[in-house]
Amino acid sequence: xxxxxxxxxxxxxxxxxxxxxxxxxxxxxxxxxxxxxxxxxxxxxxxxxxxxxxxxxxxxxxxxxxxxxxxxxxxxxxxxxxxxxxxxxxxxxxxxxxxxxxxxxxxxxxxxxxxxxxxxxxxxxxxx
Numbered sequence: 001x002x003x004x005x006x007x008x009x010x011x012x013x014x015x016x017x018x019x020x021x022x023x024x025x026x027x028x029x030x031x032x033x034x035x036x037x038x039x040x041x042x043x044x045x046x047x048x049x050x051x052x053x054x055x056x057x058x059x060x061x062x063x064x065x066x067x068x069x070x071x072x073x074x075x076x077x078x079x080x081x082x083x084x085x086x087x088x089x090x091x092x093x094x095x096x097x098x099x100x101x102x103x104x105x106x107x108x109x110x111x112x113x114x115x116x117x118x119x120x121x122x123x124x125x126x127x128x
Contacts, residue, residue, distance in 0.1 A: 003036060015040045015056065043073060045089075045100060059119075060091060063111045070112060071100065088112045 010018045019038045026035040043055050055073040062069045071091040079085055089100035090108075103109055 043071075043098070043100075045073070055087070058086065061115060063108075065111055066108055068108070070103070070108075072112070072116070086116070 008018060008022070019040050022035070022038050026032055040056070043057055044052050045055050047053055053075050055075045057071055057073045060069060060071045069091045070088055072086060072088045074084055074086050077085050088103055088109075090103060092099045092101065103112065
């Protein structure tokens with residue numbers, strides 16, 4: 001049987017619950033032979049205090065301006081206003097695995113902020 005990939009969009013913070021429901025539904029409908037695996041992308045990062053945190057990558061992009069790749073991710077924690085906290089790092093792939101480096105320049109932060117603002121605007125327009 002040829003396998004196909006499907007992507008399910010869900011609200012941030014609900015990924016594990018959606019995965020659980022999909023697997024349960026496949027089981028109750030007898031479709032385990034058709035739904036092979038449900039994957040929620042996760043990445044473990046080390047915070048400033050040396051603590052391991054499981055994060056969800058939201059998206060990656062390469063900047064033509066800086067010639068670097070970036071990953072924007074969340075640990076699904078919330079700030080004081082109740083917004084989900086989002087982080088960004090420089091993303092490189094090495095023979096030892098993925099490596100996240102800190103964003104250090106104002107120029108890089110401006111590129112990231114521009115991308116995030118663009119996504120927020122598109123999301124608002126789609127919701128109208």
